[in-house]
Amino acid sequence: MDVLEKAYDLLSKYPLCDHCLGRQFASLGYNMENNVRGAVLKTTLTMQASELAAAEKDLEGIKRLKILATSGFSATAQQTLKHLKKRSPKQTADVTCYLCDGKFDLVDNLVEKTQTALEGYEFSTFLVGIELPTTVEEREDEFKATQDIQYGESIRHEFGRVLGKALAKAAGKEAEYLKPDVVAIINPFEEKIRLQINPLFVGGRYRKLVRTIPQSEWLCSCRGRGCSKCGGTGKLYPESVEAYTSKPLLEATEGAESFFHASGREDIDARMLGTGRPFIVEISKPKKRSVDLEQIAAAVNAGAVGKVEVSELHFAVKDDVRHLKKGESAQKEYRLLAEFEKDLTEEGLRLIEQKLSGTVIKQQTPLRVVHRRADIVRERYIYKLEVKKVTLKRALLLIRCQGGLYVKELVSGDEGRTVPNVSALLDNPAKTLKLDVLNVIME
DSSP: OOOHHHHHHHHHSSSHHHHHHHHHHTSSSSSOHHHHHHHHHHHHHHHHHHHHHTTTTOOHHHHHHHHHTTTTOOOOHHHHHHTTTTOOOOTTOOOOOTTTTTGGGHHHHHHHHHHHHTTTTOOOEEEEOOOOHHHHHHHHHHHHHHTTTTTTTOHHHHHHHHHHHHHHHHHTOOEOOSSSSSEEEEEEETEEEEEOOOOOOEEEEEEESSSSSOSSOOOOOOTTTTTTTTTTSHHHHHHOHHHHHHHHHHHHHSSSSEEEEEESSOTTTEEEEEEEEEEEEESSOOOOOOOOOOHHHHHHHHHHTTTEOOOOEEEOOHHHHHHHHHHSEEEEEEEEEEEEOOOOOHHHHHHHHHTTEEEEEEEEEEETTTTTOOOEEEEEEEEEEEEEEEESSSSEEEEEEEOOOOHHHHHHHHTTTEEEEEHHHHTTOEEEEEEEEEEOOOO
């Protein structure tokens, strides 16, 4: 393929700006933008046409110069025609590039609009996304097919690269393709900007020191509108671990909304002790990202003194949430105070340790939660179980097990839905009085 003749052939059929002509040869040559390629092609074609026109009575050169002056929008070709005392065709104002409609001329204006839209948002990295009318992409596809374009680049890709470079230079920020803080979605043809502000994730561990608050906010059946049942609050419980940890982060980042993620959960009447349970707070549309996590931890602990404590706050990423959810089945350590109907014997307690340590437990979804969870049988492993007698009818159980085991039902048997269980092994019905989570062991 003769590149110059191909370029001239395209210009003889369509008006093309420097960007759109150069883009058809994007994979030929390196380290230059398409507008530079297009300008070089037009300049070289003008020189060739000028050489032809210099020959006596050679009209081909004049014809080529006129095409370059009109379809190529070449000021050099226009000046060359003037120098040769040939009339340059009148360029009408409504003639624009066939492929981009002259929208590459709006790059600086679009960048300025994007910066204005981003005012008020703190970010370190960004990505530019491009929205194009269907007609534009269909026109380009047809153009490539009919003109046998072999070395071209898509108009979407070029707009993204050109606008991305221009925005990086203007804003002094870095483009990030995998996990940008913000995405500016630009429609060059409609001159519209749409922002996607990606969430901020903050992880840590929490300890719940009381038995009266849930992990997550529980909305009332009024769905948060407020009624007599919830006292107009829209919540069944006025406090939660989620509220205590999320509110200071939401305020500091000036985000729109928060979402609480944790590695499993404990019952409302269970404490979470030890080093705490891993959690992540997701803040949507944050305006500030460089917040002081030590100050936020202090604010959480001061606001929830004696109830909830947080530690090890750190910035996280979306992948950490997935890892956290997988950690729901991580090993857990529990301390449980059980009460029995009949007196306990040392022989019976040792039997429990022997039968339940290193054992797979089969549990059908407990009756107390079956209304909101699938009614299936789960298998969970107990690594170790130790029992200490406290009174004639009470014992303390220390349990190290696979996450997801319902330990209250391990004690009661849940009407035979958990097998084996403490009550059945001792033929002595039992119930849980107090439960503490001592450790969540994450890899």
